[in-house]
Amino acid sequence: MLGVLRKYSSLSMEAKASLWYLFCNLVQKGISFIIIPLYTRLLTTSEYGTYTVFQSWRDLILIFATLNLSAGVFTRGLVKNEGSNDKYTAQMQGLSSAVAVLFFLIVLLFMDPFRRLTGFDEKLVITLFVYYVFNPSFLFWSVRQRVENKYKSMVAITLLASVLVPVVSLLMFFMTDIRANALIYGFLYVQIAVGMLFFVKQFVDGHAFFSKIVWLESLKFNIPLIPHYLSLIVLAQSDRLMIDHICGTSFAGIYSLTYNIGQIILIVIASINGSLVPWMYKKLKVREYHSIAVTSNMLCFLLGLMSAIVMLLAPEVVFIMGGSEYMPAKWCIPPVVMGTYYTFCYGLFSTVEFYIGKTSYVAIASFVGAALNIVLNLLFIPRFGFIAAAYTTEVCYMVFMFLHYFFMKKMTKERIFNIGGMSAICLVVFASSLVFTFLYDYDCVRWCVAALVSLLVLFKRSAFMNMVKGLKDR
Structure with a gap:
């Protein structure tokens, strides 16, 4: 002590x-x-x-x-x-x-x-x-x-x-x-x-x-960013508003619980980014791309394991957080958690974009993601109900991730990330999210898989802790 x-x-x-x-x-x-x-x-x-x-x-x-x-x-x-x-x-x-x-x-x-x-x-x-x-x-x-x-x-x-x-x-x-x-x-x-x-x-x-100068400068700086800020809010919040109008307020409440459960992963992401972003800026400055690639893949792997645990235990988490009335929300957990997982991945690419300084691409990606979300919600929520909103949002965050990668590659030809390894990890996590949904009716199998994933996290905990510590020390 x-x-x-x-x-x-x-x-x-x-x-x-x-x-x-x-x-x-x-x-x-x-x-x-x-x-x-x-x-x-x-x-x-x-x-x-x-x-x-x-x-x-x-x-x-x-x-x-x-x-x-x-x-x-x-x-x-x-x-x-x-x-x-x-x-x-x-x-x-x-x-x-x-x-x-x-x-x-x-x-x-x-x-x-x-x-x-x-x-x-x-x-x-x-x-x-x-x-x-x-x-x-x-x-x-x-x-x-x-x-x-x-x-x-x-x-x-x-x-x-x-x-x-x-x-x-x-x-x-x-x-x-x-x-x-x-x-x-x-x-x-x-x-x-x-x-x-x-x-x-x-x-x-x-x-x-x-102050005429301060007011005009601030308005000139911020008004062009309104579409970006608005797009992020629309992407995060439009689901609830559209479910409220199409399906009813009760379904909006059930769906909202799903997003609150997704905060489990967001808290971890926010904690990691607090150290990761400054560390990445330093590595980008001295062109130590290998360190960024290795660390990024390790973090994607770690968050993939944590996401898997949340998805596997979705029925129990929903029951604890909401009770039996909210149990339909369990079907939304895998796509919502995957959407949250993609936010970390696109955050890696957008960090490079912000470092280079071309933030106009960020606004374009935000607008496309938000517009796509509204269109998909209008098409699929009336047909398939509130659960469709979780999958449309997952698709939009996936598109978001691809757009940020595409724009990053337009800004720099440097090989900053190990895209092959990162793509493989993302595909495994995505495939797992589909499989886990089918395990919700087989509790014993699901609990055994959750235990195995948890043991893997414990087995690798020293490596993960040393990696996170390294972000703060370097």
């Missing part, structure tokens, strides 16, 4: 900050994941569907209501305006607020069509836009803490908000009769309250609201 503390003390400020940000992210996702079984048992499948469909609309509308100004453009501006970050933050906060208010005024003109489209009542629409005004203030503050490596207060407040959301939501659930809306308003009220504090603080510290 003392050795661990000494090693931690010897880390640089940047390394400590990265470690704490990773811990914060894992705890946040862990809290969200742990609370799901409670929500699914308190709510009917239809009510849980209402809650998850709201989340999809919230994220989709956010792109237009805030222009995602707290994303890359703000980080870029902080570096560019170093020394006057208080003023710059206040000016960006002013722009974000103005955009949210302007979009709200537009929505007011078309309130009835907007309410019919989303299913929101007037009170929820107003509360949602109050959230869009104030929540970006917290996001601006969080990004600034990361850039300035001030991790202590950022981690503490982020985790406090993560705990308060389910606490307030559950208190409202038991003390009112608004059911699913208790979870919705619980989230919104906590985020608005936290955002208000930073909204006031940052305007007081910055003594600014408007």
Whole structure:
């Protein structure tokens, strides 16, 4: 223990900050994941569907209501305006607020069509836009803490908000009769309250609201990225919205549980990428492509094994997370997990694209994936039901992966990855996902296969741990 503390003390400020940000992210996702079984048992499948469909609309509308100004453009501006970050933050906060208010005024003109489209009542629409005004203030503050490596207060407040959301939501659930809306308003009220504090603080510290130069530069940078941001949201959220309209809210709730289970793999991917992306940038700079190829294949193999375990135990995981009402979701687990697996693979290729700097290709890939997802959903959900959405999404992420590989090859002729080995691993994982579906009616066989895969992970654990450790050390 003392050795661990000494090693931690010897880390640089940047390394400590990265470690704490990773811990914060894992705890946040862990809290969200742990609370799901409670929500699914308190709510009917239809009510849980209402809650998850709201989340999809919230994220989709956010792109237009805030222009995602707290994303890359703000980080870029902080570096560019170093020394006057208080003023710059206040000016960006002013722009974000103005955009949210302007979009709200537009929505007011078309309130009835907007309410019919989303299913929101007037009170929820107003509360949602109050959230869009104030929540970006917290996001601006969080990004600034990361850039300035001030991790202590950022981690503490982020985790406090993560705990308060389910606490307030559950208190409202038991003390009112608004059911699913208790979870919705619980989230919104906590985020608005936290955002208000930073909204006031940052305007007081910055003594600014408007800057023609800052506003125009930010709009010029971010507006062309809206199709990219929107495409990513559509690819991730359109399934639930379309299932809600075509099959009903109850099926949207069942399908949403599937995606929440897919978070198991996403948490692992996020943890790996925290170290992998900086490591890859360093290797790309010195042209050590062999190291990238070997490490990438090993990570694809590791995630393939973990994905296999989740797919094999899908019936048990669905029952634990949702109960018997949600058991049809087990048929969606293999394609959803495969889609998540492909996100890691295309992330390897897109890292090279971002390193080279031609991000226009990223936007094209995002748009094609999102458009294809909508078309396939319109064709197959009415015919085959909500389970079809899982397979259309898997196909879209597979296309996404191929497009990123194709664009990467257009940017560079270097052999950065061992594509033959990576393709073989992907094919084996994909074939396994098809076989595992047929094993859901043969529990003993399925459990034996899951045990064998788990033993393989344990047998290889030292090699995997050393590899991940190497990403952090090099």
